[in-house]
Amino acid sequence: MRIIHTSDWHLGRSFHGAGLLDAQVAYLDHLVDVVRQEKVGAVLVSGDIYDRALPAPATVAALDEAVVRLLDAGAQVVLSSGNHDSATRLGFGSRVLERAGLHIRTSLDGIGRPVDFGGAAVYPLPYLEPSVVAPALDAAPTHADVLRAAMARVRADAASRPTPTIVMAHAFVTGATTSDSERDIAVGGVAAVPRAVFAGMTYAALGHIHRPMELADGVRYSGSPVAMSFSEAGQVKSSVLLDLQDGQVRTELIEAPVHRPIARLRGVLADLLADPALTQHEDAWCEVILTDPTRPPAAMEQVRRRFPHTLTLGFAQAATPIDRRSYAERVDGRDDLDLCCDFTEHVRGGVAATDAERAVWAAAFERGRTARDAGADEGAARATSGDRGVA
Incomplete structure (x- = not known):
């Protein structure tokens, strides 16, 4: 059996104000082609399908179109929710859609119940926010503890199955290297989850980290298919093709298209x-x-x-030494013209005022002085005229 592992599509995301939907749709087109060419039986998406809990209509339409085409290409699709997804909205209609080959897992009820493909049992785990799910799982409110509790349910079911077991999870696993584009999930407990949490599984299809990497044999982040931060420059984005034979799994990276480097x-x-x-x-x-x-x-x-x-x-201009004198000490002995030239130097990053600029400041002061003196003379004349009227 052949399976594709991907994650962190973040449909609808923007990159410093530039929309990424065209690039994301190009990846989905590529994914459909891979499913057809490689005769893939299942596509696993390990969370963060959308970038926000309330996706725009165009974003929802893009996912709908992609899922229809993947099903038409002969693959079943498994979606598990990530920390960017609204579990309720993403999971709407999941029981009906499962009959068509689209398996969406977003709630605790589905933990331990696999999607059985015959050649493999896939256990999708939604993103588990410790502060929300810990009581229901009878676990301490940390990411590691809630995932341990979830994996206990998975192992209890997997013990009776002879086929390879694959778990899907959305978490920060110890040893992963982050990028600037992931949202911190430390709120609610300790963020890091030990790799040993997934021990005994044939393969752990992880999501959340956008850099593709293998943490241990059979424990892998597919990474995001599209770069979403400049910290991802130089990364080769990909999907993971799993080939399951005789209880063993062989992996191959399928490079994703680059819409714009x-x-x-x-x-x-x-x-x-x-x-x-x-x-x-x-x-x-x-x-x-x-x-x-x-x-x-x-x-x-x-x-x-x-x-x-x-x-x-x-x-990235060169740093200038910090003048630790008080303001009074810095201006002591400097006239108004010097202070204005100092201001010019400050706003221009340390470049001193030129002779021409100094002359402009001096001319401005002279015009101000002339206007002030003229006003004073006019006021004195009016005062003198008023005194004569009283006499």
Whole structure:
């Protein structure tokens, strides 16, 4: 039997304001093709199908279309809820849909009840928030303890089955390396779950961590199929193809398509705009850090002329020593013109005011002084005229 393990689709997510739905749909198209070509019997999605509890209509339509096509391609589909999903909304109609080959597990009631494919028994575990489910599982309110309690139910059922056993779980397992795009699940108890929790299973199909990795033999994160943070630059996104034969499992990574690559660029603006080695990133989503000693004018506009899909722009200017004197000590002995030139230097990142700028400030002060003196003379004249009227 052949099975695909994938997770963390996060349908409907945006990437620094850029929508990812087109990239996600491209992955789902690819997944349908893999199911057909490899004659896959089941697709397991280990949580975070949606990016939010209330997905947009276009996002729901994308999932609906993908599931229909996967079923038509000959695979059954197993969805378990993640911490981004609304368990209630995702699980609506699950008992009816199961008859069509779509198995959705989002509640405690399904723990320990496998999806039996004949060649394998799959135990989908929804995301288990300790503060919510610990009493029902008679467990301490930590991620490790609630998963241990859930796995006890799984093992109790699996003990009577001769076929390979696969567990699906959405959690942070010890040894995993995170990216910037995962939501912290530490609230409600200790976040880390030991790998030993899944001991005895033929395969643990994990979700939550977006970086693909194998933590131990048969304990693997598929990772997200689409990059969702610049910390994922350089990662090869994939799905895991499981080949089950004679009670053993062989795994193969199926590389996911790259809708638009991501890149991190750092350097002086002029160098970034001229370096021919950066041509490969001109169509990428870019994070750009400029190291110019002063902030270039219209920096984003200049960067986007070459890298039009730049999403974030930062500056890494050299740190300046901290002046620990009090404000009174810093301004002591300095006139108004010096203070205004100091302000110019401060807002420009430490570059002193030029002679021309100093002259502009001086001219402004002179105009102010002239206007002030003229006003004083006019006031004195009016006072003198008033005195004469009284006399």
